[in-house]
Amino acid sequence: MHAIEATAISKKFGNLLALSDVNFSVADGETFGFLGPNGAGKTTTIRILTGITVPTAGTATIFGHDIIRETIAARRQMGIVHEISNVYDDLSAWHNILFASELYNVPRSAGERRGKELLELFGLWERKDDRVKGFSKGMKRRLTLAMGLVNDPRLLFLDEPTSGLDVQSNLIIREVIRELTGQGVTVFLTTHNIEEANLICDRVAIINRGQIAAIDSPERLKKTIQSVQSVEVAFDPSSPKLLEHLRELPLVSEVRKEGDKFRLITEDPSGVIENVTTYAREHHTRIISMTTIGPSLEDVFIRLTGLMIRVKGVKAID
Amino acid sequence: MTDLNESCGQLCRELKAAWAIAKKDIRIYYLKPNIIVSGMLFPLFMFLAFAIGRDAPPTMLVPGLIAITILFSASSIEPVSIPIERRTKTFDRLLSAPVSLHSVVLGESMSGFLYSTGIALVPLSAGIILFSTPIVQPLALIGGVLLTSFCFATMGTLFAAYPTESPGDIMSMLNLVRLPLIFVSGVFIPVNALPPIGQIAVLFSPLTYGNDLIRAAFEGTTHFNPMMDVLAICVFILLFQLAANHLYRKFNE
Numbered sequence: 226m227h228a229i230e231a232t233a234i235s236k237k238f239g240n241l242l243a244l245s246d247v248n249f250s251v252a253d254g255e256t257f258g259f260l261g262p263n264g265a266g267k268t269t270t271i272r273i274l275t276g277i278t279v280p281t282a283g284t285a286t287i288f289g290h291d292i293i294r295e296t297i298a299a300r301r302q303m304g305i306v307h308e309i310s311n312v313y314d315d316l317s318a319w320h321n322i323l324f325a326s327e328l329y330n331v332p333r334s335a336g337e338r339r340g341k342e343l344l345e346l347f348g349l350w351e352r353k354d355d356r357v358k359g360f361s362k363g364m365k366r367r368l369t370l371a372m373g374l375v376n377d378p379r380l381l382f383l384d385e386p387t388s389g390l391d392v393q394s395n396l397i398i399r400e401v402i403r404e405l406t407g408q409g410v411t412v413f414l415t416t417h418n419i420e421e422a423n424l425i426c427d428r429v430a431i432i433n434r435g436q437i438a439a440i441d442s443p444e445r446l447k448k449t450i451q452s453v454q455s456v457e458v459a460f461d462p463s464s465p466k467l468l469e470h471l472r473e474l475p476l477v478s479e480v481r482k483e484g485d486k487f488r489l490i491t492e493d494p495s496g497v498i499e500n501v502t503t504y505a506r507e508h509h510t511r512i513i514s515m516t517t518i519g520p521s522l523e524d525v526f527i528r529l530t531g532l533m534i535r536v537k538g539v540k541a542i543d
Numbered sequence: 544m545t546d547l548n549e550s551c552g553q554l555c556r557e558l559k560a561a562w563a564i565a566k567k568d569i570r571i572y573y574l575k576p577n578i579i580v581s582g583m584l585f586p587l588f589m590f591l592a593f594a595i596g597r598d599a600p601p602t603m604l605v606p607g608l609i610a611i612t613i614l615f616s617a618s619s620i621e622p623v624s625i626p627i628e629r630r631t632k633t634f635d636r637l638l639s640a641p642v643s644l645h646s647v648v649l650g651e652s653m654s655g656f657l658y659s660t661g662i663a664l665v666p667l668s669a670g671i672i673l674f675s676t677p678i679v680q681p682l683a684l685i686g687g688v689l690l691t692s693f694c695f696a697t698m699g700t701l702f703a704a705y706p707t708e709s710p711g712d713i714m715s716m717l718n719l720v721r722l723p724l725i726f727v728s729g730v731f732i733p734v735n736a737l738p739p740i741g742q743i744a745v746l747f748s749p750l751t752y753g754n755d756l757i758r759a760a761f762e763g764t765t766h767f768n769p770m771m772d773v774l775a776i777c778v779f780i781l782l783f784q785l786a787a788n789h790l791y792r793k794f795n796e
Binding site: 275276277278279297298300301305307309311312313314315316320324325327328329330372 | 556566570632638642
């Protein structure tokens, strides 16, 4: 039985078609990433799968329970971590977590035991009696995640779990996700952090303008755009003129400046290496490092969503 | 038998979740300044504006004060709490929990009900202690206070279904209904002293029946049959609950 099975889901808001014929399934125990630019339909999909919103057409099941007809049975299987840390600022961390356990009908003693475990796991136990109002963004995020786990869900929806967080919170949350997947919990993750999806997910779906553009494992998706290979090179000294010069090199289709390095997109990496070496020799500049890089999941994302064209070279994916 | 057990189990889970929602509201919202102003001070000043200078006995004024205190306090929690929770997205937490929308509406209404029942003790105590107002039918008082509180708490939850993140939007709409209700419910002007059109209008106001029951507790007589008062309030509660459930579902789509 699949953890999630979405069949021909469409959603209209007035005249706007937010989702169009979306089909996918997530296997029990799988970590599934859902990527897409803003407004692509990620949040609408999560709202439909969690029974908050009803689809205009199509169906979805959670462990075999229809999300429209058997909403409560389906929701009992899941934990939900919303995009915004929706904790109660005027309650303490402890009362927040107890409220979540009561809402999910976890017996009092089990809720207290689980609440203590989770607050300890997320490094919040020392602050359990403090009102959440004084917590940092990362602490609130960790508490939101703890509240989503209080019922020991078989399926966890994570909407942008690490977006904009400090390093400590990021590390804790990623470690917990790794532990959960190790325990067989199914994770449905939306993220803007493509590298995160690449590292964590068994499969990813890329959604754009309400339609699924691709679904596969990160590695197989990368293979679909082998033409997007690149050479990453750093020079000493580095100057702003380099960007212009590198663009004029033969075989280079595009150049991106990435920190102190340049990334030269090409279909022929060995030819470009030769050209760069010649350029460096002729211009008396030293190559500090040079590496060939295969297509990244981000390249797949950009290619499938057409984002690069719209933003004229800026790699914003939010 | 298994189906019956499952149904009982589900009902129990729903009631527990509703109570958890009510407790959360009690912890967070009871001491918010706008709720204190809207729920306690506003009815007091309304009452003073009408009562001062009128040569009316306490047995006439105290029931009216209790009734309008309940009207304003019961319907003040949700119009504040729900828009705030929409803004902070904590309302999504309730909508995505494994409980029915009925339980969410019930839980939200329960906090207004308990708040209002507690607040109603203030004018009641003042009537007994300051004016030595006698209570001749305690059962009518208890029934009247509890039912009227629950009815207006549910009305507050119904108005809060309007999809806004600003409490002011809902309070404005609510006052358009609450203020006229005072004049067509026999609170300050007895029902039989109203013009014919007013006597028809009172039938559509839940405050009429609540006020009638509470007045019976002090004066010993009612305008309507007490059982009709109880039945009418129960019908209003049911209508508000069903309408609220429908609107939360509709606005959420």
